[in-house]
Amino acid sequence: MNLTTLNLFSGSRKDSKQFAVIGLGRFGRAVCSALHDLGYEVLGIDKDAKRVDDILNDRLVSHALQLDSVDPTALKEAGIYEFDTVIIAIGSFLQESIITTLNVKQGGVKHVIAKASSSIHGTLLTKIGADRVIYPEQEAGYTLARSLTTPQILDRFDLDPDHSIVEIIIPQQFHGKTLGELQLRNRYGVNAIALIHQDKFEINLHPDSLLEQGKILVVIGANQDISKLPIHN
Template sequence: MSNSTERPAFSFFRNLRPNKARQFAVIGLGRFGRAVCETLHQSGYEVLGTDVNESRVADILAAGISAHAVVLDSTNPLALKEAGIFEFDTVIVAIGNYLQESIITTLNLKEAGVAYVIAKASSDVHAKLLQKVGADRVVLPEYEAGCNLAQTLTKPGILDRFDLDPEHSIVELKVPESFYGKTILELRLRSDYGLNVLAIGQSQSFDINPKPDRRLCQEDVLVVIGNKSDLDRLPL
């Protein structure tokens, strides 16, 4: 009988996230931007929230989800400069529902030398335009949410994932029942699945680069890296 007990991810990927010294600016405080701003703030990062809408700026300040927030028109390079936006390590352009403003803002940021710009897109065409003007990463929240929901429904053994590019991921997953009692060498994960084991976790700690004779048990969590199509072949 398979184990149905839910266990939380061991947060292996916390070491892959930016360090606490990194500063973020979020442009656009609608539902998406507000959620990004709140999550970063709660995680202890310094966040500056901006929006052209004064009430949205007032709302996030009142809610205490950002230490700093200003009203500005992000299509105006001078306004961005005066607010210090160009000095931030990472800027998230969260005004995806306004195509022209989103593209102009992204272009302003990249032309000013902002190192890493993440932009929200509302369509595939919008995403391509953002990439053309230099966005370092483009997100389609609705599409990604749908993919994550499908992944949760069809692959409940996956606890967390870190996408390296469109084809490769690092995945944290429950050990499949068919793997219980077997060693990494016996499972032939590299030869049969094209995957490499980075770590095995248990009790909130990880064994990094585990030895081939490490035997897996029901309580273990695997962290593997590989092609997404190969990851999909795991018996989860």
């Protein structure tokens, strides 16, 4: 259950079947690969011919084009403005990132996700119309910090800044007890939504559902309540 991938595209239109990714560096390639694996048609774009050839040879996209995204005419001729969702994966070149985002929004793209390398960069992207700004390096740092301080959390999907769905390794304190006995909602303020064991999901949970070490519990709740669970070092 890849909650991280869900988090990246949680703001995208649910009926989108085609995505364009502009910028095929490490982050852009990762986005293309994730979308392609999920069965979406992906158009990759970069001004570097080698990056375009590499991503085509690695079969991480449906199509790829070499073009300069700061040229609005080139974007229009390539049909970029017809896409519902475009990801601007240019982070290192501030001017190129901003102009590309502005071009895409002015071209009529409904949903634009833009990568930022700093808070100032992110503020500028928001002001020129980016619908969502992401900070991959910062988010990776948060993920690492969480994995070090709460290793029992296997995966996390942030619903908003204050609420999440998390997968946790069932702690020793919960072993051998039922959901009814634990009263997770009353004691911790979270709700159990699934149990996972050997890649099999049990979704229709009952008060007599038994928790055992080796299983994974999926819960939903406020982050401050999730932090109350016995999942820290």
